[in-house]
Amino acid sequence: MSKTPLILVALFGGALAAQPSAPDPVAAPLRELPWGQLNFLHTTDIHGWWGGHLQEASYSSDWGDYISFAKHLRDRADADGTDLILVDTGDRIEGNAIYDSSKPRGKFTYEIAKEQTIDLICSGNHELYKAESADGEFYHTVPDFKDNYLASNLDIINPETGGRQPLAQRYKKFTTKNQGIRILAFGFIFDFTGNDKNTFVQRVEDTVKEEWFREAIKDKEVDLILVYGHVDIRSQEYALLYSTIRDAHWDTPIQFFGGHSHIRDYHIFDSGSVALESGRYMETLGFMSISGITTSRHQNPNTNSKKRTLQFQRRYIDNNLFSMHHHSGKNATTFPTQHGLNVSLAIGSARKSLSLNHIYGCAPRDLFVSRRPYPHNESIFTWLETELLPQSIKSRDPSKKALVIMNTGGIRFDVFKGPFTKDTKFLVSPFTSGIAYLKDVPYTAAKRVIKLLNNAGPILSSTNDANATFLLPPEHVAAARYRPHLFDSSPTDPSEHPNQDGMLDFASVDLGTRQHQGNQQPLRDTHHHHASTEPPPLIPGYTTHDDAGSDGDDTIHAPIQFYNVPNCIQAAVGFSPASVSGSGSSSDSAGPDSWVDGAEMVDGDESEPEVVDIMYNEFIEKWVLLALAYLGESYSAEDSHLYEDGKSFTDIMTDWVEGHWGVDDVDDDGEAGCPS
Ligand SMILES: *[C@@H]1O[C@H](CO)[C@@H](O)[C@H](O)[C@H]1NC(C)=O
Ligand SMILES: *[C@@H]1O[C@H](CO)[C@@H](O)[C@H](O)[C@H]1NC(C)=O
Ligand SMILES: *[C@@H]1O[C@H](CO)[C@@H](O)[C@H](O)[C@H]1NC(C)=O
Numbered sequence: 001m002s003k004t005p006l007i008l009v010a011l012f013g014g015a016l017a018a019q020p021s022a023p024d025p026v027a028a029p030l031r032e033l034p035w036g037q038l039n040f041l042h043t044t045d046i047h048g049w050w051g052g053h054l055q056e057a058s059y060s061s062d063w064g065d066y067i068s069f070a071k072h073l074r075d076r077a078d079a080d081g082t083d084l085i086l087v088d089t090g091d092r093i094e095g096n097a098i099y100d101s102s103k104p105r106g107k108f109t110y111e112i113a114k115e116q117t118i119d120l121i122c123s124g125n126h127e128l129y130k131a132e133s134a135d136g137e138f139y140h141t142v143p144d145f146k147d148n149y150l151a152s153n154l155d156i157i158n159p160e161t162g163g164r165q166p167l168a169q170r171y172k173k174f175t176t177k178n179q180g181i182r183i184l185a186f187g188f189i190f191d192f193t194g195n196d197k198n199t200f201v202q203r204v205e206d207t208v209k210e211e212w213f214r215e216a217i218k219d220k221e222v223d224l225i226l227v228y229g230h231v232d233i234r235s236q237e238y239a240l241l242y243s244t245i246r247d248a249h250w251d252t253p254i255q256f257f258g259g260h261s262h263i264r265d266y267h268i269f270d271s272g273s274v275a276l277e278s279g280r281y282m283e284t285l286g287f288m289s290i291s292g293i294t295t296s297r298h299q300n301p302n303t304n305s306k307k308r309t310l311q312f313q314r315r316y317i318d319n320n321l322f323s324m325h326h327h328s329g330k331n332a333t334t335f336p337t338q339h340g341l342n343v344s345l346a347i348g349s350a351r352k353s354l355s356l357n358h359i360y361g362c363a364p365r366d367l368f369v370s371r372r373p374y375p376h377n378e379s380i381f382t383w384l385e386t387e388l389l390p391q392s393i394k395s396r397d398p399s400k401k402a403l404v405i406m407n408t409g410g411i412r413f414d415v416f417k418g419p420f421t422k423d424t425k426f427l428v429s430p431f432t433s434g435i436a437y438l439k440d441v442p443y444t445a446a447k448r449v450i451k452l453l454n455n456a457g458p459i460l461s462s463t464n465d466a467n468a469t470f471l472l473p474p475e476h477v478a479a480a481r482y483r484p485h486l487f488d489s490s491p492t493d494p495s496e497h498p499n500q501d502g503m504l505d506f507a508s509v510d511l512g513t514r515q516h517q518g519n520q521q522p523l524r525d526t527h528h529h530h531a532s533t534e535p536p537p538l539i540p541g542y543t544t545h546d547d548a549g550s551d552g553d554d555t556i557h558a559p560i561q562f563y564n565v566p567n568c569i570q571a572a573v574g575f576s577p578a579s580v581s582g583s584g585s586s587s588d589s590a591g592p593d594s595w596v597d598g599a600e601m602v603d604g605d606e607s608e609p610e611v612v613d614i615m616y617n618e619f620i621e622k623w624v625l626l627a628l629a630y631l632g633e634s635y636s637a638e639d640s641h642l643y644e645d646g647k648s649f650t651d652i653m654t655d656w657v658e659g660h661w662g663v664d665d666v667d668d669d670g671e672a673g674c675p676s
């Protein structure tokens with residue numbers, strides 16, 4: 001626990017850029033950037049991770065490094081006469097302490113974001129949940145990015161005049177710097193309904209009928225149509241935009257960029273139209289190139305179809321300096337620009353002023369949202385259900401029993417073995433909501449609420465939201481809705497699932513660029529074994545399977561298995577331990593089939609109580625009330641009370657960590673370090 005290593009890291013880390021406490025990136029086999037005629041860098045769902053990931057080497061670069069990286073790629077485009085465009089598709093706020101713990105909440109975020117030259121930017125749903133953050137877009141992001149901010153289906157009440165107006169211009173037409181490619185661009189948000197009263201999201205199906213939209217797509221003097229937005233690339237919204245635009249432009253290339261679902265994905269609409277989604281949390285820099293675009297200056301004489309010569313290629317770059325140095329052809333000395341270094345320093349000083357490295361305790365093991373099955377002793381939900389909630393939540397008096405229900409979507413990120421810091425606290429639970437409860441609910445109904453919430457079914461189809469997937473973490477919503485194959489629902493050990501990518505032979509992998517067009521089959525060239533050098537072990541990470549195959553990731557990883565999680569989990573408070581079979585208390589119970597049981601009582605010495613309190617995070621009140629109504633128990637929001645004056649779950653969790661994982665020898669900065 002000597003402090004010397006930290007100081008050394010700080011000194012050298014400063015020279016490398018990234019945040020001083022970020023781990024050094026690890027060398028790994030890389031696929032090249034498929035640079036083309038028109039190139040894009042795409043970020044989405046940053047959620048405040050401007051400082052990068054300080055406990056994961058693969059994603060340890062910060063926003064300053066991204067600024068340096070983009071500068072080098074822009075220089076490359078200028079040097080070889082190609083073009084580079086930067087896109088961000090929203091959800092820049094909420095989910096990281098640099099946003100959520102500052103007062104006011106956007107204090108550092110807008111200043112950091114605006115340092116990057118983003119050519120096309122839009123709002124996500126997180127910018128719109130609260131009126132203040134929508135106003136933050138109005139007062140900061142929109143003016144900071146001026147003409148580059150588009151709001152094709154989003155209005156705001158102007159806080160100065162009280163009148164309703166588009167948050168930004170609906171669309172724009174521009175030409176690229178070096179080739180004069182004429183681009184018509186739109187910036188959308190999905191059909192979001194959870195926004196505060198000062199914004200208006202117009203459904204995409206209504207927007208495409210608007211006069212301005214129909215006029216805009218009549219324009220034939222365009223070389224490329226670009227639709228970017230906070231929209232899942234496999235959503236109905238994008239399917240409709242694709243078909244509407246394609247009807248008006250039978251052969252103009254249409255490029256989509258999407259977001260919201262926190263995954264890496266690439267979708268091919270047709271041989272002239274594709275969509276890229278670039279992950280989440282500054283883990284991924286999406287790269288896209290298009291070649292063969294016919295421009296007014298550069299006609300292709302061989303064909304009368306613009307589509308036929310097109311070539312689309314994508315790459316998901318792991319956000320770390322090893323990847324960035326490689327793809328920019330720079331090294332540790334030549335990579336950082338003065339501007340990038342400035343921004344890294346600004347992020348560092350913002351983090352310091354917020355004491356984000358303050359340690360509350362040392363996590364004794366990793367706890368994962370999706371990388372372990374549920375239940376499992378390394379599932380964060382099993383930890384909540386069997387340790388944190390029962391040990392933190394007190395029933396009203398010792399004779400009362402309670403059931404505590406939480407939706408899994410309230411937990412945003414993993415806990416890694418080691419320091420649990422102020423940073424960790426907000427990464428895991430950025431939301432400010434507290435815990436509500438209903439008193440003395442008949443136990444026969446109360447114990448069935450969790451089953452209904454996890455079964456979706458009747459109560460959930462009665463809401464506008466069609467199903468309960470919004471109770472889940474975003475990655476799981478994307479899976480449930482559009483990608484049923486994405487998560488494994490069996491609770492088996494990930495090491496029992498070696499898949500093809502995990503057996504890649506380092507020496508024989510084709511690291512060159514590959515062309516991805518139209519309906520190319522997934523590549524199967526990973527099994528030629530040479531008895532040459534011993535390959536270094538691959539780092540676990542994303543192994544993306546998308547419409548173009550399995551070679552989109554820049555870094556060749558050993559696969560990580562991801563598992564399904566239930567909508568909600570439940571802890572029992574005040575019951576004797578022997579009478580509870582929490583579904584998380586045994587790691588050998590089956591997967592999804594066992595979820596619906598929650599912490600169901602088994603026959604024991606203890607007789608079932610007549611009544612219990614039902615406790616739940618405020619966010620899910622609507623569904624708890626619906627479930628009870630379905631079970632014949634009528635309650636309304638007026639019947640609910642706030643636990644401990646609305647103490648947030650975030651604070652409940654932090655108190656538990658201090659009480660159970662606390663460190664004794666915290667120094668003045670709260671940075672004692674944890675045993676390794
Ligand atoms: C970095 O690249 C520059 C220019 O190519 C070279 O002069 C320098 O020696 C390199 N530095 C390192 C540490 O490799
Ligand atoms: C870096 O920051 C310094 C001091 O704040 C400033 O004078 C300088 O202009 C900045 N340089 C760049 C390239 O942003
Ligand atoms: C988790 O459970 C596995 C299998 O039951 C066991 O081998 C392992 O030691 C446990 N890990 C912890 C941290 O308790």
Ligand SMILES: *[C@@H]1O[C@H](CO)[C@@H](O)[C@H](O)[C@H]1NC(C)=O
Pocket residue numbers: 456465466467469480481
């Ligand atoms: C969730 O709703 C979408 C449409 O709103 C539907 O397509 C999908 O099948 C539903 N998923 C589940 C798991 O019910």
